[in-house]
Amino acid sequence: MPDEPKTLDPAAPSAGDTARPAGIPTATAPSGTPATAGDSPAPGPARRRLLGLVAVGLVLAALNLRPAITSLGALLEEVSEDLHMSGSVAGVLTSVPPLCFAVFGITAPRLARRFGPAAVVCAGMAAIFTGLVLRPFATGTAAFLAASALALMGIAVSNVLMPVIVKRYFPDRVGSMTGLYSMALALGTSAAAAATVPMTDALGGDWRLGLGVWAALAALAVLPWLPLLRDRDTGTAVPATASPDTAPRTAEAASRGGEAAPHAPAPRITRSRTAWALGVFFGLQATGAYITMGWMPQIFRDAGVPAATAGVLLAVTMVMGVPLAFVIPRLATRMKNQGPIVVALGLCGLTGYTGLFLAPAGGAWAWAVLLGISNCSFPLALTMIGMRSRTGAGVVRLSAFAQSVGYLISIPGPLLVGVLYQHSGGWGLPIVLMGGLMVPQMIVGTLAGRDRTVEDEC
Numbered sequence: 001m002p003d004e005p006k007t008l009d010p011a012a013p014s015a016g017d018t019a020r021p022a023g024i025p026t027a028t029a030p031s032g033t034p035a036t037a038g039d040s041p042a043p044g045p046a047r048r049r050l051l052g053l054v055a056v057g058l059v060l061a062a063l064n065l066r067p068a069i070t071s072l073g074a075l076l077e078e079v080s081e082d083l084h085m086s087g088s089v090a091g092v093l094t095s096v097p098p099l100c101f102a103v104f105g106i107t108a109p110r111l112a113r114r115f116g117p118a119a120v121v122c123a124g125m126a127a128i129f130t131g132l133v134l135r136p137f138a139t140g141t142a143a144f145l146a147a148s149a150l151a152l153m154g155i156a157v158s159n160v161l162m163p164v165i166v167k168r169y170f171p172d173r174v175g176s177m178t179g180l181y182s183m184a185l186a187l188g189t190s191a192a193a194a195a196t197v198p199m200t201d202a203l204g205g206d207w208r209l210g211l212g213v214w215a216a217l218a219a220l221a222v223l224p225w226l227p228l229l230r231d232r233d234t235g236t237a238v239p240a241t242a243s244p245d246t247a248p249r250t251a252e253a254a255s256r257g258g259e260a261a262p263h264a265p266a267p268r269i270t271r272s273r274t275a276w277a278l279g280v281f282f283g284l285q286a287t288g289a290y291i292t293m294g295w296m297p298q299i300f301r302d303a304g305v306p307a308a309t310a311g312v313l314l315a316v317t318m319v320m321g322v323p324l325a326f327v328i329p330r331l332a333t334r335m336k337n338q339g340p341i342v343v344a345l346g347l348c349g350l351t352g353y354t355g356l357f358l359a360p361a362g363g364a365w366a367w368a369v370l371l372g373i374s375n376c377s378f379p380l381a382l383t384m385i386g387m388r389s390r391t392g393a394g395v396v397r398l399s400a401f402a403q404s405v406g407y408l409i410s411i412p413g414p415l416l417v418g419v420l421y422q423h424s425g426g427w428g429l430p431i432v433l434m435g436g437l438m439v440p441q442m443i444v445g446t447l448a449g450r451d452r453t454v455e456d457e458c
Contacts, residue, residue: 076090135212388453
């Protein structure tokens with residue numbers, strides 16, 4: 001693994017998600033003891049305006065973190081035909097998102113350390129806008145992939161830094177603000193899946209206009225971040241000498257769920273079985289999510305479902321994350337072992353894929369709901385990342401390690417589905433592959449959900 005930057009707090013909510021992150025000053029009560037959130041003075045008007053602006057920016061940014069992907073999934077057949085893509089090349093296209101997340105997401109902490117997280121998120125929104133504007137003008141596969149990669153680069157860095165923004169500006173409301181942007185992310189995902197085909201039809205049936213219209217939403221998302229460009233405060237800091245492989249073992253760990261010392265050294269993540277289990281679990285759930293976003297509309301269309309309905313079915317799958325993004329993390333933090341949740345979500349996925357194999361059109365709405373529930377392994381994975389380390393530095397390393405490993409693991413999945421579809425002439429083998437991946441996902445997820453921390457293993 002490349003050397004991970006050493007600056008930022010993790011993206012995952014944890015059992016103690018209301019704790020003030022290291023590096024943000026703690027108010028002191030008159031007696032000299034640290035003040036609680038309830039003791040903190042009410043923010044002044046300027047501070048309230050700032051927090052309101054950040055909240056609007058978070059919502060608008062979250063709305064833009066998936067439309068570049070799900071809008072393409074709804075029109076993949078038209079794009080493939082017009083640009084003369086084979087099934088294998090279309091599979092490469094659906095593999096681009098996790099590849100960009102793995103490659104560009106790892107640069108986000110280093111960029112935020114230099115320029116500030118708000119400035120990097122602003123640049124990310126601008127990159128999304130630029131990529132979505134350029135993509136409709138592509139006349140070949142290479143240009144289309146390049147424009148898509150630019151938009152996905154902006155998504156990657158913003159995706160990593162939005163939780164850091166939450167902890168920077170809302171240290172006492174991490175749970176509620178994380179739920180807010182998670183809901184907005186799910187809404188943007190489902191809206192793009194449901195509305196892209198109808199908008200394309202309304203605009204004359206040109207897929208280029210149907211994809212390009214989402215650039216307007218990205219342009220809107222740039223605006224709230226412009227006043228925050230001068231805020232270079234990077235929030236938390238991790239010792240510059242620490243790295244995933246060489247950081248010394250934590251000498252004094254905080255109690256489980258508590259706040260770590262600001263300069264606690266990070267554990268040796270690569271020696272932890274729990275860290276590897278989390279990385280593989282993250283990768284397998286991401287594989288299922290990107291296969292679903294990239295291919296599920298086409299599976300339904302090939303089964304005889306109209307294109308507009310296929311897009312709505314994908315929207316149903318994605319919108320399941322709106323309520324469950326609040327419920328699952330809260331439930332997980334109340335349990336010592338998250339294995340039962342992993343298994344329950346996995347069984348929903350197995351049932352959905354079985355139905356998709358046997359009767360893709362007949363039970364389409366039921367399969368869409370079940371697969372949407374199964375895809376909520378994503379917020380569960382983030383929650384477990386936050387629960388599997390005692391220290392702030394350890395969670396930073398674990399988050400970087402698990403997400404980097406996970407996105408790398410997820411890259412071949414969508415491509416393999418495209419190759420199997422092209423060479424088998426149908427969706428039978430690809431769906432068997434999708435369902436089969438749920439079994440190892442449940443196994444490694446159960447291992448990752450055990451009540452232990454990476455410090456216990458390093």
